[in-house]
Amino acid sequence: AQSVAQPEDQVNVAEGNPLTVKCTYSVSGNPYLFWYVQYPNRGLQFLLKYITGDNLVKGSYGFEAEFNKSQTSFHLKKPSALVSDSALYFCAVRDGRGSTLGRLYFGRGTQLTVWP
Amino acid sequence: NAGVTQTPKFQVLKTGQSMTLQCAQDMNHEYMSWYRQDPGMGLRLIHYSVGAGITDQGEVPNGYNVSRSTTEDFPLRLLSAAPSQTSVYFCASSYSITPSNQPQHFGDGTRLSIL
Numbered sequence: 001a002q003s004v005a006q007p008e009d010q011v012n013v014a015e016g017n018p019l020t021v022k023c024t025y026s027v028s029g030n031p032y033l034f035w036y037v038q039y040p041n042r043g044l045q046f047l048l049k050y051i052t053g054d055n056l057v058k059g060s061y062g063f064e065a066e067f068n069k070s071q072t073s074f075h076l077k078k079p080s081a082l083v084s085d086s087a088l089y090f091c092a093v094r095d096g097r098g099s100t101l102g103r104l105y106f107g108r109g110t111q112l113t114v115w116p
Numbered sequence: 117n118a119g120v121t122q123t124p125k126f127q128v129l130k131t132g133q134s135m136t137l138q139c140a141q142d143m144n145h146e147y148m149s150w151y152r153q154d155p156g157m158g159l160r161l162i163h164y165s166v167g168a169g170i171t172d173q174g175e176v177p178n179g180y181n182v183s184r185s186t187t188e189d190f191p192l193r194l195l196s197a198a199p200s201q202t203s204v205y206f207c208a209s210s211y212s213i214t215p216s217n218q219p220q221h222f223g224d225g226t227r228l229s230i231l
Contacts, residue, residue, distance in 0.1 A: 009156070032216040043120070043206055043222035044159075051217070090158060094216045102147055102166065102213030103174065104220060106158035 001100075002027045004091045006107035013081045014115050021076040021110045023091030032094040033074045034104075035065055037087045044090060050074060061085070081114045088112075118142050122207050122223035129197045129230050137192040137226050139207030147210045148190040149220070152176065152203040159206065165190055166213055197230045204228070 004025045013019045025031055033050040048059025050067050058064045065076050076089060091107040123138045141148065149164035151174075161174030165184040179201060181193040190209075194201060204227050208220040 030216075034219055036222075041224075043224045044208075046219040046221070049217055049219055096216040102210075102216065103161055103164070104149070104159075104208075106151075106160075108156055108158045 002093045002095050002103075002105050004033075004093050004105060004107040006089075006091055006110045008110050009108070010111045010113065012113045012115065015083050016080050019078050019081040019085070019112065019114070021089050021091075021112060023074045023076065023107060025072050025074060025091075025093050027093055027096075029097050031067075031074075032096050033065075033067070034092045034094065035059065035063070035074075035076050036090045036092060038090065038109075039087050047076070047089075083114050083116050086112055086114050120207055120209055120221050120223035122205075122226050124226060125224065126227045127229070129194075129228065131197060131199060131230060133197050135194050135197065137194075137205055137207075137228070139190045139192065139223060140188050141190075141207075141209045141221070142188065143209065143211075143221065144187060145209035145221070146187065146212045147220075148184065149174070149208050150180070150182065150190070150192045151206045151208065153206060153225070154203050162192065162205075194228075199230045202228060202230045 035047040036044040038044050089110050095103045120141045146167045150162040151159040153159050160176050163182040165171045204225045206225050207223045210218045210220045
């Protein structure tokens with residue numbers, strides 16, 4: 001079965017510093033990986049997705065993600081954090097085959113807090 | 117373009133009551149799904165549909181029913197509400213299930229409390 005793990009419940013960084021939100025995955029077949037962000041009382045917004053062959057994927061709001069096949073990781077990064085980046089971040093993997101084709105599996109989420 | 121619209125935004129029910137959470141999308145998406153979000157557990161798939169007339173169970177389907185009579189609408193029914201169903205419910209859609217690198221679009225959620 002497909003799964004993702006987000007090892008940190010909380011990440012705290014100072015504004016202007018780089019940030020990393022970690023995600024590791026377990027898949028059979030090709031990895032279809034995504035990052036979503038959730039602001040308070042809102043639904044999830046798509047940030048970026050893994051594209052086959054690109055180890056560094058760029059997404060919305062200056063975020064990027066680094067794909068590492070040997071470490072089965074897909075960490076979310078931003079060079080310079082903003083207070084407005086404070087939100088709940090979810091890593092997800094979509095099933096690409098079999099009877100569960102199309103299903104999306106989420107990590108437990110990482111609460112990012114950026115201090116001014 | 118409204119995207120995915122969920123109603124109501126908030127609801128309080130008594131144990132044993134039934135209700136329907138509405139979800140509509142205007143993007144002509146084939147794939148629609150319902151998730152529940154509980155603290156520390158991420159989102160878990162309840163039911164999904166790959167097109168009108170076709171539905172299937174996700175990870176946590178017990179106590180919920182769905183139907184898909186049109187492409188646009190995918191209502192979720194709670195048959196007999198239980199306190200364990202207190203949660204935030206999200207509806208999501210994508211154009212199709214393949215290719216699997218399509219992101220899903222989410223509604224703003226329904227916050228449901230069962231007393």
